[in-house]
Every structure is written in structure tokens, then in C-alpha cells.
Amino acid sequence: MNRILFVCTGNTCRSPMAEGIMRKILSEEGLTDIEVRSAGVAAYEGTQLSDHAASVLKNKGCVGPSASTFLSQILIDWADLVLTMTSSHKRHTIQLYPEAVDKVYTLKEYVQDDPQLADKISEMESLITELELKQALSGQITEEERERVLTLQKELPLPDIADPFGGSYREYEKCAWEIEECLIKLAAKLKKDR
Numbered sequence: 618m619n620r621i622l623f624v625c626t627g628n629t630c631r632s633p634m635a636e637g638i639m640r641k642i643l644s645e646e647g648l649t650d651i652e653v654r655s656a657g658v659a660a661y662e663g664t665q666l667s668d669h670a671a672s673v674l675k676n677k678g679c680v681g682p683s684a685s686t687f688l689s690q691i692l693i694d695w696a697d698l699v700l701t702m703t704s705s706h707k708r709h710t711i712q713l714y715p716e717a718v719d720k721v722y723t724l725k726e727y728v729q730d731d732p733q734l735a736d737k738i739s740e741m742e743s744l745i746t747e748l749e750l751k752q753a754l755s756g757q758i759t760e761e762e763r764e765r766v767l768t769l770q771k772e773l774p775l776p777d778i779a780d781p782f783g784g785s786y787r788e789y790e791k792c793a794w795e796i797e798e799c800l801i802k803l804a805a806k807l808k809k810d811r
């Protein structure tokens with residue numbers, strides 16, 4: 618697990634903050650052989666980091682990417698582990714690169730350590746994928762299926778790191794804390810799994 622790729626939408630806010638913060642944690646933890654990169658499922662190549670994301674990283678003493686990168690086959694092949702900011706990024710990544718299915722997780726899913734929760738997350742994701750496919754083929758979603766999604770949603774903690782795009786510095790900082798909390802768990806997991 619030596620190459621980790623963080624994925625968000627535009628690669629100007631969340632995944633670059635994850636990349637920069639993780640790089641610092643890895644260096645503090647002596648995990649210097651692990652490389653991190655980031656990309657966006659709808660990113661333009663070469664857009665600058667959002668000002669607030671850049672300030673948050675600077676204030677934390679972290680170094681992020683200098684510009685945005687589009688999620689490509691090359692990056693997917695490069696990564697041993699792909700961690701997305703939301704479950705919709707995860708679905709999108711797997712739809713584009715089905716061969717990567719076994720190494721793509723949401724960040725929150727990958728670092729949580731309750732096996733029962735992991736089962737529920739995976740049931741929820743299969744159900745959503747199944748229902749999306751059904752809808753795409755013009756099928757009707759039954760009341761029972763809708764109820765099952767709602768019940769699972771209530772039982773699960775929020776799976777996503779929300780987008781701070783357009784928000785205040787404070788919102789970016791909060792987003793970075795949420796990401797950092799997960800990344801501390803990630804580093805511990807990577808250390809344990811060595």
C-alpha cells in the first residue's frame with residue numbers, strides 16, 4: 618500500500634487538502650516510503666488550488682499539489698489505494714475504471730473499524746448501484762426498495778466529506794479537520810498493516 622490517490626470533484630479543495638495533510642502525517646510518522654497524490658473526477662488540468670484550501674494547507678505547514686489534475690487511467694494504475702471524498706465519487710470512479718473496484722473506497726469507509734458498519738455500507742452501495750441501473754433501464758423503483766435505502770441511510774453515519782467549495786475560510790478549516798481526523802486513523806491503519 619505505497620501509493621495513495623485521493624479523489625474529489627474539482628481537485629481544488631478536498632483532495633488537495635487530503636494530499637497535503639497526509640504527506641505531513643506520513644513524514645511525522647516515519648512512513649516516508651508512502652506516496653500520495655490527488656485528482657478530481659470533474660477537474661480541469663492545471664487549475665490553481667482554491668485560495669482557502671491553499672491558506673489552510675500553508676497554516677498547517679503542509680504542502681499540497683500546485684495545480685489540479687483530472688482523474689486518469691494513468692493515476693488509477695499508479696495507485697495501490699484510491700480514497701474518495703464521497704460515495705458518489707467512489708461510484709463514479711468504479712464506473713469509469715471497473716477494474717479498480719477492489720482498491721477504491723470512500724475515505725470514511727476505509728478508516729472506520731466497525732465490521733457491522735462496513736457490511737451495512739457495502740449493502741447500501743450495492744443497493745444504490747442496483748437502483749441506479751434499474752432507473753437507467755427505465756425500471757420503476759418499488760416502495761420497498763425506497764424504504765430500504767431510507768432505513769440504511771438513517772442507520773449509517775454520513776459517508777461523505779462535504780464540499781466546502783465557495784465557502785468561508787472557516788468552512789475550509791472545518792473540512793480540513795474532518796479530513797485530518799480520518800487521515801490520522803488512516804496512518805495508524807497503514808502502520809498496523811505493515
Ligand SMILES: N[C@@H](Cc1ccc(OP(=O)(O)O)cc1)C(=O)O
Pocket residue numbers: 625626627628629630631632657780781782
Ligand atoms: N464547482 C466547480 C467545480 C468544483 C466542484 C467542487 C470542488 O471542490 P473539490 O475540489 O473539493 O471537489 C471544486 C471545483 C465549477 O463550477 O467548475
